[in-house]
Amino acid sequence: MKNPQNQRTVTTGTNAEHARLHNRRVILEAIRQAGRLTRADLTRLTSLTAQTVSNIVGELSDEGVLLVHAAEKGGRGQPPVPLSINPEGGYSIGFHVEQHRVIGVLLDLLGVTQAQVTLTVSYPTFEQALPLILQTVDTFRQQRPTGRFLGVGIALPGPFSVEGMTAVGPTAMSGWEEPSIPERLQQALGLPVLIENDATAASMGERLYGIASDLHNFVHLFIGSGLGAGLYLGNRLYSGHWHNAGEIGHMTVIPGGKPCYCGNEGCLERYISIAALLEHLGQPDDQDLTSWDLNDPSLLDAVDAWLEEAVPALRQAINILESVLDPQTILISGFLPEPILARLIARLEPLSRSISSRADRQYPRIQMGTAGQDAVALGAAALMILAEISPDYEALLKPE
Ligand SMILES: [Zn+2]
Known part of the structure; x- marks a missing residue:
């Protein structure tokens, strides 16, 4: 896939259309966060002029984006009219x-x-x-x-x-x-x-629908056929210059380790990925895991043998990610069945010491994502x- 071009250019100065779109978003975001606001609330909260708020609110309600509720009774002067986002x-x-x-x-x-x-x-x-x-x-x-x-x-x-x-x-x-x-x-x-x-x-999915709703800095390891990391840093997604930031599958974690199809040796994905698990189990590496019987103890024994080999590589990657990014926590999720993911997370302890080894942590260093497979x-x-x-x-x- 050709990467989407990063079209963002220098944003010094502004033009009327840009400002209008920006102000629209400011108003929508304020209402979304509060649930319901009046025009007067918006003027106060956004520092926009009453005229600008009124124009944009008019435009948004004409478009059906905002719902205009019945005026609240009581008080003197014009009764305030609450506005909310129309889910439809x-x-x-x-x-x-x-x-x-x-x-x-x-x-x-x-x-x-x-x-x-x-x-x-x-x-x-x-x-x-x-x-x-x-x-x-x-x-x-x-x-x-x-x-x-x-x-x-x-x-x-x-x-x-x-x-x-x-x-x-x-x-x-x-x-x-x-x-x-x-x-x-x-x-x-x-x-x-x-x-x-x-x-x-997936990291945006966890931020909005899962365990990361209060987090401002986190890394989300997503285990699919391969392995990738989503980076949510300083309260926004970080996707890199070519939209490849966090593509850590081919990060060397075991120098001189397993040969990889990319030509290097010891790539993380050769240890932690569904493809690596299947290879370890002697299964075709393009299989889907959804049909697996996870109550079969012999399968879980075989998974544990894989974890023995996989965990040191992942610990190394976690040490690197923590050292470089200083995240509040690292989430792990993906298409690895949940019982296997839970075993993996449990086996990671004790993690290697890093700048994240702090007594005043609010969150564990590693947590399982909760947004589910639709994340x-x-x-x-x-x-x-x-x-x-x-x-x-x-x-x-x-x-x-
Ligand atoms: Zn590789």
């Missing part, structure tokens, strides 16, 4: 396209899930995934025939466009290299499209809502 004022769609499944979710403007579909696939190319995406979007649109659709977020396994890494090995999905894919998707869907890597989308699709859809609402969004990511 906009819809966003998110997809997680990965080796074994395509998950699609429909969210309303408040980020509440309205519909979800999971389709079984096997290493879909873009040409194979496109009709599934179109069909799902069509189904969602039929469910909200008069709805305003903000766009479609699509999350895929990374890394994007790295020579010798993107299309090699058992975790790679081929048929996504064509640079015109984002444009083709946008044309086929008739909606804005944002493409992000799965671990980054990536939810995060991808949420990114499109943030584009509509959050004033920080432009500093965060930008849709195509």
